[in-house]
Amino acid sequence: LHGTLNGEALAFELPVYGVILKEGTLKAVLEGDSLKLESLAARGREGRFSASGALPLGLDGTARLAWRAEALSLLDRPDMRLVVSGEGEASYDGKGVSLTGDLRADRGRFEFARERLPALGEDVVVLGRPGPPEKAGLTLPVVLDLRLDLGDNLLVQGYGYDGKVAGLVDFATSKEGELRAFGRVHAVNATFLAYGQRLDVDPGVLIFDGPIDNPALQITAWRRNQAVEAGVQLTGTARAPSVDLVSQPPVPEGERLSWLVLGRPPSGATQADLGLLQATAGALLAG
Numbered sequence: 031l032h033g034t035l036n037g038e039a040l041a042f043e044l045p046v047y048g049v050i051l052k053e054g055t056l057k058a059v060l061e062g063d064s065l066k067l068e069s070l071a072a073r074g075r076e077g078r079f080s081a082s083g084a085l086p087l088g089l090d091g092t093a094r095l096a097w098r099a100e101a102l103s104l105l106d107r108p109d110m111r112l113v114v115s116g117e118g119e120a121s122y123d124g125k126g127v128s129l130t131g132d133l134r135a136d137r138g139r140f141e142f143a144r145e146r147l148p149a150l151g152e153d154v155v156v157l158g159r160p161g162p163p164e165k166a167g168l169t170l171p172v173v174l175d176l177r178l179d180l181g182d183n184l185l186v187q188g189y190g191y192d193g194k195v196a197g198l199v200d201f202a203t204s205k206e207g208e209l210r211a212f213g214r215v216h217a218v219n220a221t222f223l224a225y226g227q228r229l230d231v232d233p234g235v236l237i238f239d240g241p242i243d244n245p246a247l248q249i250t251a252w253r254r255n256q257a258v259e260a261g262v263q264l265t266g267t268a269r270a271p272s273v274d275l276v277s278q279p280p281v282p283e284g285e286r287l288s289w290l291v292l293g294r295p296p297s298g299a300t301q302a303d304l305g306l307l308q309a310t311a312g313a314l315l316a317g
Contacts, residue, residue, distance in 0.1 A: 040072060048106035050075055063087050067095065076113055077102035086122075093122040101136055112138035112184075118176070128173035135181040142188025174203045180215065193220020193231065199238055211238035211245075222251040225291050225310060229261065230254050244269045250276060253290050260290035 040054025054072035058065050064084050071080040079102050083095035098117040105112040118131015180196050199213035217234025229251035236245040244267050252261035259278045266272040275286040288296040291310050 042072065047110070048075075049104070050106070051079060060087075064091060074103040075106050077115075081120075090124060092124060093120075095120045097131070099133070105138075109141040109143075111140075126173060127171070128175070130175040132177045132179070134179040135184045137181070137183040139185045140187070142186075171207065172203070173207075174201055174209065176201045182218070190223040191217075191220060191231070192223070193234075194218040195220075197236075201242075209242050210240055211242040212240075213238050215245075217249075224251065224262070227253055227293075247271055253293065256289065256293055258285070258289040258295075260286045262290070 040056060042051040042054070043049065051072040051074055054070070056070050057068045059068060060066075064086050067081065067083050067085060069080065069082055071078065073079075078100045079097070080100075081095050081097040083093070085093045085095070096117070096119050099114055101113055101115055103111075104114045113136040114133045115136055116131055116133035118129065118133075120127065120129050122128075177198065177200050179198050182194070182196055184195055186193065186195050194217070195215055196218050197213060197215035199211050199215060202210050202212070204210055215236045215238070217231045220231040220234055221228045222231050223229075230253075231249065231251050233248055233250060235248040237248065238245045246267050247264045249264040250261045252259055258281055261276050263274045263276045264271050265274070275283055275290065277286040277289060281289070285295055287307055287310060288294065291307055296307070
């Protein structure tokens with residue numbers, strides 16, 4: 031059985047992420063028990079997506095599709111925008127689906143807002159209520175092998191951070207389907223709002239080597255342009271961070287805190303200044 035199927039105005043929408051693929055066209059040929067996909071193309075709000083390959087007509091058999099994104103608006107919400115380019119392959123071997131490829135962020139903007147209402151910590155147990163379920167790693171129903179280049183125009187704002195991020199990260203799934211990440215992400219021209227000051231982030235590095243939610247940290251946020259430049263340094267991992275005060279030139283730790291919060295040495299500090307320093311020290315020690 032041979033033939034050609036032509037469809038027009040195909041569309042796909044995922045409103046929660048602002049995803050809209052429209053003006054879709056499909057051209058395929060039936061060849062025995064498979065469907066040869068000569069071309070599948072659609073446009074997003076920006077850019078274009080296309081694919082070609084072969085699909086089985088039943089549950090048995092294998093499938094293989096080559097895909098390509100050209101300046102495609104992958105996410106398009108007011109707080110989450112991402113335009114990507116890249117190519118790869120999606121396949122099905124009768125047991126599971128796999129996705130491979132390389133993507134580059136042409137540009138993007140992510141805004142994160144803090145929760146307006148406070149919530150109990152995950153380690154708080156309320157008598158009479160069942161405890162929270164034990165968290166497992168993020169699992170996916172596909173075998174993933176995807177490289178993401180963050181490019182040079184990806185802006186992130188939220189939780190005090192304001193700046194671009196760049197780097198290269200490989201995403202892959204384990205045999206159990208748990209998502210893993212390997213690579214390095216670094217801050218570019220970034221600031222962090224803390225202690226009433228906008229601190230310069232230098233360096234600001236996350237190093238991924240396994241669980242996606244536990245990168246290693248190499249981050250320092252500085253209060254610059256003063257006689258003693260003071261900062262907060264984060265090392266360790268996201269699950270077990272270590273917080274230290276640093277300064278250039280080196281001064282005693284108590285003096286570092288004063289330069290960081292007040293912008294001057296502790297001598298001559300008022301009672302209100304001392305209270306502020308004490309509160310800041312308590313917050314730092316609390317992690």
